[in-house]
Amino acid sequence: MEKKTIIKEGEKMQEKVLSVEEMREADRYTIENYISSKELMYRAGEAIFNALGKNRKNTAIICGSGNNAGDGYVLAGLLKEHNISCKLFLIEDKFSEDGRYYFDKCKENNIDYEFITDDSGYTDFECIVDCIYGTGFKGKVKDNVRAIMEKINSSKAYKVSVDINSGMNGDTGEADICVRSDLTISIGYLKHGLLSENARKNIGKLINVDIGIILP
Numbered sequence: 573m574e575k576k577t578i579i580k581e582g583e584k585m586q587e588k589v590l591s592v593e594e595m596r597e598a599d600r601y602t603i604e605n606y607i608s609s610k611e612l613m614y615r616a617g618e619a620i621f622n623a624l625g626k627n628r629k630n631t632a633i634i635c636g637s638g639n640n641a642g643d644g645y646v647l648a649g650l651l652k653e654h655n656i657s658c659k660l661f662l663i664e665d666k667f668s669e670d671g672r673y674y675f676d677k678c679k680e681n682n683i684d685y686e687f688i689t690d691d692s693g694y695t696d697f698e699c700i701v702d703c704i705y706g707t708g709f710k711g712k713v714k715d716n717v718r719a720i721m722e723k724i725n726s727s728k729a730y731k732v733s734v735d736i737n738s739g740m741n742g743d744t745g746e747a748d749i750c751v752r753s754d755l756t757i758s759i760g761y762l763k764h765g766l767l768s769e770n771a772r773k774n775i776g777k778l779i780n781v782d783i784g785i786i787l788p
């Protein structure tokens with residue numbers, strides 16, 4: 573009976589658009605009451621894998637230091653499981669708790685990775701998945717990350733941003749610099765910024781995936 577109510581609520585609420593703060597609060601509430609954070613991250617990675625569809629090809633996954641990167645580590649594991657080549661490109665040696673858990677799994681499964689330098693070849697891949705920043709992004713993009721974003725944007729790869737285009741303000745869609753995506757896969761609920769006029773020029777196609785997040 574309780575489960576039925578949750579599913580119903582989830583379906584109805586998918587139409588809602590949230591602020592970044594509301595999204596983070598919904599994540600927190602769901603983790604506290606219903607679904608573990610590791611399971612939620614797994615569902616996010618799996619939803620990205622499914623949404624990639626025919627674009628599941630030779631993939632570079634660019635990772636920041638938080639849970640947005642964690643979604644990317646789960647994706648890498650699933651691509652590997654399906655024999656699709658991928659490589660992780662890490663901006664720094666810093667992880668969230670769940671991000672580290674899935675990065676360790678990538679290492680156990682011999683998934684290729686490197687820390688980004690000026691010579692890193694991520695622009696040569698057919699698909700680039702942007703897991704630099706999600707809802708945890710604040711302030712301005714630092715110069716080293718700006719250079720990475722510019723390199724991503726100038727590549728011919730099919731570019732996919734996970735949750736929010738990295739560098740974009742999730743509430744307003746504003747950005748000094750951000751990843752310009754062919755596809756943005758919003759996780760859980762759409763954020764206002766993604767639908768703004770500001771964001772339009774930086775997003776090709778926008779979709780949202782349901783991972784069972786329950787609103788408080």
Ligand SMILES: NC(=O)C1=CN([C@@H]2O[C@H](COP(=O)(O)OP(=O)(O)OC[C@H]3O[C@@H](n4cnc5c(N)ncnc54)[C@H](O)[C@@H]3O)[C@@H](O)[C@H]2O)[C@H](O)CC1
Pocket residue numbers: 599600603609612613616636637638639640641643668704705706707708709710711712713714734735736759
């Ligand atoms: N457990 C969950 O809540 C789930 C989240 N999902 C995904 O996680 C991100 C949000 O993750 P979070 O760890 O909160 O933050 P980010 O990964 O977005 O940020 C990374 C990291 O970057 C630092 N940072 C912020 N701004 C800057 C800046 N201007 N310069 C340098 N560094 C910066 C910040 O300190 C963070 O540590 C969410 O979008 C989802 O993709 C899962 O989908 C579901 C479970």
Ligand SMILES: [K+]
Pocket residue numbers: 640702703704705706733734735736737738
């Ligand atoms: K992102």
